Amino acid sequence: MIDPASTTPAPLGPAAGARPAGTGPGGTGAGGPGAAGTREQIDAAIAERRRRRERRERRVYRAIRIGSLVVVLAAWQWYGMHSISIIFDPITTVLAALGHLWTQGGLPGAIWYSLWTFVLGYLSGLIAGVVIGMCVGAYQKAEAAVGLYLQALYATPMVAVVPLLSIWFGFGVLTQELIIALFVLFPSVVTVSYGVRNLDADLLEVARSLRMSRMNLWRHVLIPGTVPYIAAGAAQGVAMGLVGMFIAEIFTQLSGLGNLLQTAAQTYHTDQALAVIVVIMTLGVLLRALITVVQRKVAPWAK
Amino acid sequence: MAEQAGARAGVTAAGSEPAAGAAGPAAAGGGRIECESVYKWFPGGIVLEDVSLAVDSGQFVCIVGPSGCGKTTLLRMMAGLAEPDHGRVTIGGSTVTGPDPRVAVVFQHFGLFPWKSVYRNVALPLQLAKVARDELDSRVTEALRAVGLAGHERKFPAQLSGGMKQRAGLARALAAAPDVLLMDEPFAAVDAQVREVLQEDLLALRDRLRQTIVFITHSIDEAITLGDRILVMDARPGRVVRDITVPIEQPRTISQVRHHPAYAGLRDEIWGQLRQSAIDRAGDQ
Ligand SMILES: Nc1ncnc2c1ncn2[C@@H]1O[C@H](COP(=O)(O)OP(=O)(O)OP(=O)(O)O)[C@@H](O)[C@H]1O
Ligand SMILES: [Mg+2]
Numbered sequence: 001m002i003d004p005a006s007t008t009p010a011p012l013g014p015a016a017g018a019r020p021a022g023t024g025p026g027g028t029g030a031g032g033p034g035a036a037g038t039r040e041q042i043d044a045a046i047a048e049r050r051r052r053r054e055r056r057e058r059r060v061y062r063a064i065r066i067g068s069l070v071v072v073l074a075a076w077q078w079y080g081m082h083s084i085s086i087i088f089d090p091i092t093t094v095l096a097a098l099g100h101l102w103t104q105g106g107l108p109g110a111i112w113y114s115l116w117t118f119v120l121g122y123l124s125g126l127i128a129g130v131v132i133g134m135c136v137g138a139y140q141k142a143e144a145a146v147g148l149y150l151q152a153l154y155a156t157p158m159v160a161v162v163p164l165l166s167i168w169f170g171f172g173v174l175t176q177e178l179i180i181a182l183f184v185l186f187p188s189v190v191t192v193s194y195g196v197r198n199l200d201a202d203l204l205e206v207a208r209s210l211r212m213s214r215m216n217l218w219r220h221v222l223i224p225g226t227v228p229y230i231a232a233g234a235a236q237g238v239a240m241g242l243v244g245m246f247i248a249e250i251f252t253q254l255s256g257l258g259n260l261l262q263t264a265a266q267t268y269h270t271d272q273a274l275a276v277i278v279v280i281m282t283l284g285v286l287l288r289a290l291i292t293v294v295q296r297k298v299a300p301w302a303k
Numbered sequence: 304m305a306e307q308a309g310a311r312a313g314v315t316a317a318g319s320e321p322a323a324g325a326a327g328p329a330a331a332g333g334g335r336i337e338c339e340s341v342y343k344w345f346p347g348g349i350v351l352e353d354v355s356l357a358v359d360s361g362q363f364v365c366i367v368g369p370s371g372c373g374k375t376t377l378l379r380m381m382a383g384l385a386e387p388d389h390g391r392v393t394i395g396g397s398t399v400t401g402p403d404p405r406v407a408v409v410f411q412h413f414g415l416f417p418w419k420s421v422y423r424n425v426a427l428p429l430q431l432a433k434v435a436r437d438e439l440d441s442r443v444t445e446a447l448r449a450v451g452l453a454g455h456e457r458k459f460p461a462q463l464s465g466g467m468k469q470r471a472g473l474a475r476a477l478a479a480a481p482d483v484l485l486m487d488e489p490f491a492a493v494d495a496q497v498r499e500v501l502q503e504d505l506l507a508l509r510d511r512l513r514q515t516i517v518f519i520t521h522s523i524d525e526a527i528t529l530g531d532r533i534l535v536m537d538a539r540p541g542r543v544v545r546d547i548t549v550p551i552e553q554p555r556t557i558s559q560v561r562h563h564p565a566y567a568g569l570r571d572e573i574w575g576q577l578r579q580s581a582i583d584r585a586g587d588q
């Protein structure tokens with residue numbers, strides 16, 4: 001598969017290079033200042049060739065991705081068709097269940113509800129995490145004050161505090177938000193404070209030599225320097241937050257996707273359960289992609 | 304070539320204006336650096352012992368010495384980034400107690416903020432000093448042109464070669480129109496050819512700007528090429544063991560230096576001193 005794909009364009013390469021090279025001598029023949037023109041043309045030819053190669057590579061990767069998706073889906077279908085429906089279902093059945101859930105099972109409402117609780121819990125957890133993480137990372141006094149508790153809580157599996165939270169705050173939306181926020185909070189605190197602490201010491205020295213005020217230090221150095229870590233924390237937070245969301249919904253049995261999944265599983269509607277899982281996966285992937293897009297917008301210098 | 308030289312001449316005018324406003328560093332001795340019996344201890348032992356030296360305003364001094372002899376420590380004290388444990392450092396007659404706006408530092412690893420474009424990196428000291436928008440723009444543009452970075456304003460440091468990064472670092476230092484430029488192995492991180500080009504450009508620049516420059520290097524050739532004077536240091540404890548005046552007239556070019564009758568003798572003299580230090584140290588172990 002791959003071999004012919006990578007060898008076929010090879011003869012194309014020189015051909016592409018030959019075209020600008022062919023115009024090159026024409027340019028020099030035309031007049032004196034041809035030298036600059038030729039160099040520009042060569043640069044352009046090289047850039048063009050690199051673009052072609054990148055485009056070709058991108059095509060190859062896309063082909064691999066699509067191929068692997070086809071293989072996985074086919075395997076799923078095949079296995080589902082040869083399995084008992086309580087245990088596993090083929091894609092076609094799952095898609096049908098998805099359609100059924102969408103029209104009659106209240107899937108849109110569940111997605112809407114879950115997404116809202118997730119977004120609220122996620123954002124509050126992330127914002128708190130970034131603020132705490134930056135303070136703890138930047139100020140040793142803050143670290144001394146709360147570092148121990150943060151580490152203890154970070155080491156505690158958050159699932160363990162879920163029952164307590166529902167005792168304290170009931171089985172309502174607030175509890176769900178809190179659980180999601182807590183799941184997002186700790187990874188982002190750890191990632192962000194690590195980021196602040198690992199800022200390039202040279203840059204801090206530059207900041208000192210420029211006599212930056214504390215305000216300017218935050219504005220020009222600490223915050224922008226931590227953006228890649230904030231982005232990493234945010235991406236990690238999506239995964240953790242989704243876990244929190246599920247646990248919250250399954251535990252509080254209120255509504256949303258987790259509840260839908262729980263109901264489907266308890267009534268042995270495996271196809272519906274799989275359908276909900278597909279929805280969740282898709283949500284997770286989309287949310288992470290969104291984070292990446294935001295990161296590129298906010299911090300184009302960090303890959 | 305001619306265009307570049309013209310650009311440099313242009314900068315000079317703009318670059319020296321603020322300096323002239325500050326009564327002119329060379330004339331008023333605003334850039335004079337003095338170290339008076341400076342000592343520095345670190346947990347590992349004494350690093351600088353009784354270092355006394357004076358650099359005249361507008362002088363270009365190179366410091367060479369074995370690794371770990373305290374060159375960076377000395378420079379950081381001049382920059383106000385470290386404090387002497389004993390003795391004092393003065394610039395323009397006043398004791399250094401912290402980073403000073405009359406002093407600009409060029410860092411070995413460039414010290415550019417990756418999240419700022421070249422323009423914004425160079426503009427930062429002026430922005431912090433609340434320089435008005437128009438003046439800021441013209442000073443940044445001139446500084447960038449002076450170091451040959453015109454046209455690269457919008458690039459980010461990651462898009463620059465090592466040589467260009469250090470040009471940007473130099474432009475940032477120059478934009479602030481300091482009386483004193485402190486450079487700690489500024490060209491050590493770029494390859495040999497680029498390094499020579501940077502040296503040529505620095506020679507051309509300083510010939511017009513006339514800042515006091517303290518320049519740390521490990522390269523004897525570089526020290527002779529650039530310096531009016533060379534301080535040779537020895538380690539354990541760190542101290543200045545030679546103070547050599549380079550008898551090659553300014554302005555110079557690299558090839559003039561290489562073909563100067565004094566060149567080989569100077570090289571031997573410095574090398575002899577450094578080798579002696581190395582032999583002494585090897586004997587210690
Ligand atoms: N913050 C510090 N704490 C402890 N020791 C230090 C510290 N800074 C420097 N030193 C020690 O002081 C000595 C001099 O260091 P310095 O960086 O000034 O040397 P240098 O001459 O610049 O060396 P190099 O040529 O390698 O850059 C070294 O032995 C170093 O280990
Ligand atoms: Mg050093």
